[in-house]
Amino acid sequence: MKFGVVVFPGSNGDIDAYHFIKDVLAQPVDHIWHQEESVAGYDCLILPGGSSYGDYLRCGAIARFSPVMKAVKDFALRGGLVVGIGNGFQILVEAGLLPGALYRNANLQFRCRFTYLKVENYHTPFTVAIEHGRLLKIPIAHGEGNYYVDEDTLQRLKAKGQIIFRYADEQGEITAAANPDGSVFNIAGVCNENKNVLGMMPHPERAGEIILGSDDGKMIFDSLFKHWEGSRL
Amino acid sequence: MRPEDWRSLGLKDEEYQMITEILGREPNYVELSMYSVMWSEHCSYKNSKEVLRTFPTKGDRVLQGPGENAGIIDIGDGLAVCFKIESHNHPSAIEPYQGAATGVGGIIRDIFTMGARPIASLNSLRLGTLDDPQVRYIFKGVVSGIAGYGNAIGVPTVGGEVYFDSSYQGNPLVNAMCVGLLEVEKIKLGRATGKGNLVILAGARTGRDGIHGVTFASEELSEAAEEKSPEVQAGDPFTEKLLLEACLELINNDDIVGIQDLGGAGLTCATSEMASRGGTGMEIELDLVPCREEGMAAYEIMISESQERMLLVVTPEKEKKVHDTFKRWGLISTTIGHVTDDGILRIRQGGKVVAEVPARSLAEDAPVYCPAYQEPTYLKTSAALDLQTLPDVQDANQVLLKLVSSPNIASKEWIWQQYDYMARTSTVVAPGADAAVLRIRGTKKAIALSTDCNSRYVFLDPYNGGKIAVAEAARNVVCSGGETLAITNCLNFGSPEKPEIFWQFRETVRGMSEACSAFNTPVTGGNVSFYNETDGEAIYPTPVVGMVGLLEDVERHCTSAFKAAGDVVVLLGDTFDELGGSEYLALIHDKVQGQPPAIDLEKEKALHKTVLAAIKQGLINSAHDLSEGGLAVALAECCFTNEIGAEIFLSKQGLRLDSLLFGETQSRVLVSVAADKLNLLLELAAQNLVPAYEIGQTGGAKLQITVDGSLQINLPVLELKKAWREAIPCALK
Amino acid sequence: MLIAQIKVLLKESVLDPQGQAVEKALGTLGYNNIEKVRVGKYLEIMLAENNREAANKQVREMCERLLINAVIEDYTFTLVEV
Amino acid sequence: MLIAQIKVLLKESVLDPQGQAVEKALGTLGYNNIEKVRVGKYLEIMLAENNREAANKQVREMCERLLINAVIEDYTFTLVEV
Numbered sequence A: 001m002k003f004g005v006v007v008f009p010g011s012n013g014d015i016d017a018y019h020f021i022k023d024v025l026a027q028p029v030d031h032i033w034h035q036e037e038s039v040a041g042y043d044c045l046i047l048p049g050g051s052s053y054g055d056y057l058r059c060g061a062i063a064r065f066s067p068v069m070k071a072v073k074d075f076a077l078r079g080g081l082v083v084g085i086g087n088g089f090q091i092l093v094e095a096g097l098l099p100g101a102l103y104r105n106a107n108l109q110f111r112c113r114f115t116y117l118k119v120e121n122y123h124t125p126f127t128v129a130i131e132h133g134r135l136l137k138i139p140i141a142h143g144e145g146n147y148y149v150d151e152d153t154l155q156r157l158k159a160k161g162q163i164i165f166r167y168a169d170e171q172g173e174i175t176a177a178a179n180p181d182g183s184v185f186n187i188a189g190v191c192n193e194n195k196n197v198l199g200m201m202p203h204p205e206r207a208g209e210i211i212l213g214s215d216d217g218k219m220i221f222d223s224l225f226k227h228w229e230g231s232r233l
Numbered sequence B: 001m002r003p004e005d006w007r008s009l010g011l012k013d014e015e016y017q018m019i020t021e022i023l024g025r026e027p028n029y030v031e032l033s034m035y036s037v038m039w040s041e042h043c044s045y046k047n048s049k050e051v052l053r054t055f056p057t058k059g060d061r062v063l064q065g066p067g068e069n070a071g072i073i074d075i076g077d078g079l080a081v082c083f084k085i086e087s088h089n090h091p092s093a094i095e096p097y098q099g100a101a102t103g104v105g106g107i108i109r110d111i112f113t114m115g116a117r118p119i120a121s122l123n124s125l126r127l128g129t130l131d132d133p134q135v136r137y138i139f140k141g142v143v144s145g146i147a148g149y150g151n152a153i154g155v156p157t158v159g160g161e162v163y164f165d166s167s168y169q170g171n172p173l174v175n176a177m178c179v180g181l182l183e184v185e186k187i188k189l190g191r192a193t194g195k196g197n198l199v200i201l202a203g204a205r206t207g208r209d210g211i212h213g214v215t216f217a218s219e220e221l222s223e224a225a226e227e228k229s230p231e232v233q234a235g236d237p238f239t240e241k242l243l244l245e246a247c248l249e250l251i252n253n254d255d256i257v258g259i260q261d262l263g264g265a266g267l268t269c270a271t272s273e274m275a276s277r278g279g280t281g282m283e284i285e286l287d288l289v290p291c292r293e294e295g296m297a298a299y300e301i302m303i304s305e306s307q308e309r310m311l312l313v314v315t316p317e318k319e320k321k322v323h324d325t326f327k328r329w330g331l332i333s334t335t336i337g338h339v340t341d342d343g344i345l346r347i348r349q350g351g352k353v354v355a356e357v358p359a360r361s362l363a364e365d366a367p368v369y370c371p372a373y374q375e376p377t378y379l380k381t382s383a384a385l386d387l388q389t390l391p392d393v394q395d396a397n398q399v400l401l402k403l404v405s406s407p408n409i410a411s412k413e414w415i416w417q418q419y420d421y422m423a424r425t426s427t428v429v430a431p432g433a434d435a436a437v438l439r440i441r442g443t444k445k446a447i448a449l450s451t452d453c454n455s456r457y458v459f460l461d462p463y464n465g466g467k468i469a470v471a472e473a474a475r476n477v478v479c480s481g482g483e484t485l486a487i488t489n490c491l492n493f494g495s496p497e498k499p500e501i502f503w504q505f506r507e508t509v510r511g512m513s514e515a516c517s518a519f520n521t522p523v524t525g526g527n528v529s530f531y532n533e534t535d536g537e538a539i540y541p542t543p544v545v546g547m548v549g550l551l552e553d554v555e556r557h558c559t560s561a562f563k564a565a566g567d568v569v570v571l572l573g574d575t576f577d578e579l580g581g582s583e584y585l586a587l588i589h590d591k592v593q594g595q596p597p598a599i600d601l602e603k604e605k606a607l608h609k610t611v612l613a614a615i616k617q618g619l620i621n622s623a624h625d626l627s628e629g630g631l632a633v634a635l636a637e638c639c640f641t642n643e644i645g646a647e648i649f650l651s652k653q654g655l656r657l658d659s660l661l662f663g664e665t666q667s668r669v670l671v672s673v674a675a676d677k678l679n680l681l682l683e684l685a686a687q688n689l690v691p692a693y694e695i696g697q698t699g700g701a702k703l704q705i706t707v708d709g710s711l712q713i714n715l716p717v718l719e720l721k722k723a724w725r726e727a728i729p730c731a732l733k
Numbered sequence C, D: 001m002l003i004a005q006i007k008v009l010l011k012e013s014v015l016d017p018q019g020q021a022v023e024k025a026l027g028t029l030g031y032n033n034i035e036k037v038r039v040g041k042y043l044e045i046m047l048a049e050n051n052r053e054a055a056n057k058q059v060r061e062m063c064e065r066l067l068i069n070a071v072i073e074d075y076t077f078t079l080v081e082v
């Protein structure tokens, strides 16, 4: 499965995503410069974490106008798999590829720590290989991950199974204390209606090896492989 | 020129005389400004140079010692680690967020200037006490500034330290350390060589930042200066990230001859230092410098401290490629001059030469002073501590709870959870441990990093305190499984013009040097910050040590947390009646007095050897050094992470109870070991002549400490942990 | 030349944690007549444009395309001549 | 009741990286008449106070004590009745 990691000016999670795919998942991967106008040849695009355009104005607000984003949009609309992580999620939201908005953490501070994610929908390309009931231990590192949708949109997201991950405590309970940033409904990750575009604030690429504290992030990619193999049959 | 002119720029009469001798004429205002910044203490180290020379700086692994932008040590496999610490104290006092942020940005530039990719940051903070709202404001601002810059640029902040003491009430310390990784062959130096090579300025535009600062309160200018209030530097991590990538790309492709960042003293410093190191001169055309504001005077452009700028020397053939690279990264770069062979720094503006001085005279020929020194009188009274008059502990539980809630000992999670310490996915041991451990991708190796300094000890005994600062940093690295390699340091003191302060300075350096020699950890660079005073009252002398260690095998790293119930707890090292300068004495008895604990460097080395061998051989499950709060606090800290208690049995053996539980005797480490490996550990300790005491067992939900048959401490781990974790957040509410 | 002065606030329906924090801090400082605080963004954009109508249209467009996120933010602006 | 509308900007001489980034972005979007962009903060503070003079004094005091850092920021405000 061939991955492309998009590099925006200021991106820094691109290095981690690249390393994770290449060395941990042992899959082919390229960096894609933000000025590229084509993303042809890739099976999955990663929009990485970390401060595109310095997070100025609003996180993701400026990056979404990069030339590459038109190609990303077309790719997504044609059903291509796209994963936005952290800043990548913010870019997808700003670009309108995912619903809602992400703004300042309710505690007004940047937060870096492990979180526990409850999977809400196992029938997506990002979750099919995850054992039911299994919590994923994956870290966050963001200052603006407070996910907002209005009540109507929330109901629609629920109805359509677009909520993918929610912040839980270590026992799997969805609690206010487990919510690191104030996100509505403890939402940590959502996908589009078509289920081919995922945005999540936690960083699966940082949870790829036990020596880093967890390798649960691999399960999301195992799902992608399973889905992709299936779709090729 | 009138005396007011140079005096208001901070130059002494004899210094002005020296300048006229160097030039063979009177300097003009631009030249005078350039000398004033380059000959300031900050740039020239004129008061500290002689003393700093006594640091050991050589070693098998040292690839670059003091003198360049940062030190470099060899870690094998063709790789090297580049590191340095620097202060940003005064800017952080005025504007905590931007002051701290630009401190981080500045030290990151020092690292990539050398061709290294920054891989980790640490910070060492000293603040007044948290009951003061101004201190809380500064603390919050400084932490978010460090986070704001470091997180955005993607360099993980993996460790540091913070102490709160009223000695820092009006003069906080913000020291930032950065560590980079590079291939040995790719080391770049800040040298301008090759007549006819071009000088390129890249990055941010030049503004009036940092001009109307302390050195620039000239009398005639003061009216104008009042209208333009003093300019604070603001950081732009986005531009720095682009600059970092562009410069590393150029260095990797071997496209440049020399490179240096612009920091203090801005363009004056970068041009004169590069030319001086290269034995060359430079001609610079100020009309070509991209400015942020219109009508900037020559002296303003020459001494502006605008951030996120780099100066490069390139051959004419590479000029276009270099500009193209910066352009691709969205940055401005401009050829502003060329290298000459006459040793003169010649500055032009509007078609006229506005300054013409020997480059070397700016960078190297500042006067060197040997300030007077004298043993401080306070030492006569502070040393006297009569333990007889001090009541021993009545309720050890209460004391322990109080100690773990002291902001100096309490969990620093409030700080580091705001730092992206996981970026670059190499952080194997995160903040909260004795030292941070980072794996080196592509190898089995890892590096261990720690910053340390107990300034109370240094205040009470600069010589021993200096030794202890190095020893503690080393001990922290060792407890993580790292072999100590080298240090950088930031010497924060009061005014060197006061004999008592300069005595502190000399004694501290003497102690540090001895320790560095003993541990074979040379000093590869550092920074001196003098004049840390408010209303004539100096801070505690604070020599922050940044230690770098190496682990050959990342899998063999160690942390302080108890790992399993049923392990044997062993205390390595002897305990004495040493309460002087302790946190216990300050917190419970409100005294900063006495002799700090003694330190025997040979014993310390034997301890390091033992702990390292035990970790390498896989004998022990945890290791934690004893520092503030002594044995009881160290035990509690070992319990927290995995919420595993311990049952401990001690014997006073003639000691006071408070010394036994809370004294801060040096050269002690607490380890836990599986029962079947206990004998091996004890043998190892015996071989190295390190005293080892089996003091109890891990397990249960409580920390219980029995002393000579009487249960002195009996507290649920969760209760202790809660007090420890919530202390700083509560103090900030 | 016209300067667009743009004020951006979170929508009433979106929780404003910064506003709340400032409100609390002002209370702590002893100001007890604070009913509500909202914290947002302020932008000044200098335009080489003298036609107010054209400028009006342009500023609205820039806001909607880039400067604000309509899911969570509202904005108002005024044009000032310089 | 009065609402204080407070506009905060970085001083002219202090680097405004956000303003620069937005300026550049607007250029990329094709707006070529943008001379300068500055990005700052906007606060609305609702006061249970009807005396304009008292409110004026209070707002100025709050700005200087808490809301802005005079070393790098400038502010202006207006009071609006509600």
Ligand SMILES: Nc1ncnc2c1ncn2[C@@H]1O[C@H](COP(=O)(O)OP(=O)(O)O)[C@@H](O)[C@H]1O
Pocket: B122, B123, B124, B125, B157, B158, B159, B160, B161, B162, B408, B409, B412, B413, B415, B416, B430, B431, B432, B433, B434, B435, B436, B451, B452, B476, B627, B628
């Ligand atoms: N300012 C800071 N920034 C980052 N980490 C910090 C800071 N202060 C303390 N820490 C982290 O908290 C932990 C405990 O610090 P400290 O009590 O100073 O440890 P020690 O006594 O072992 O040196 C360390 O891992 C340290 O890195």
Ligand SMILES: [Mg+2]
Pocket: B433, B434, B476, B624, B625, B627
């Ligand atoms: Mg320690």
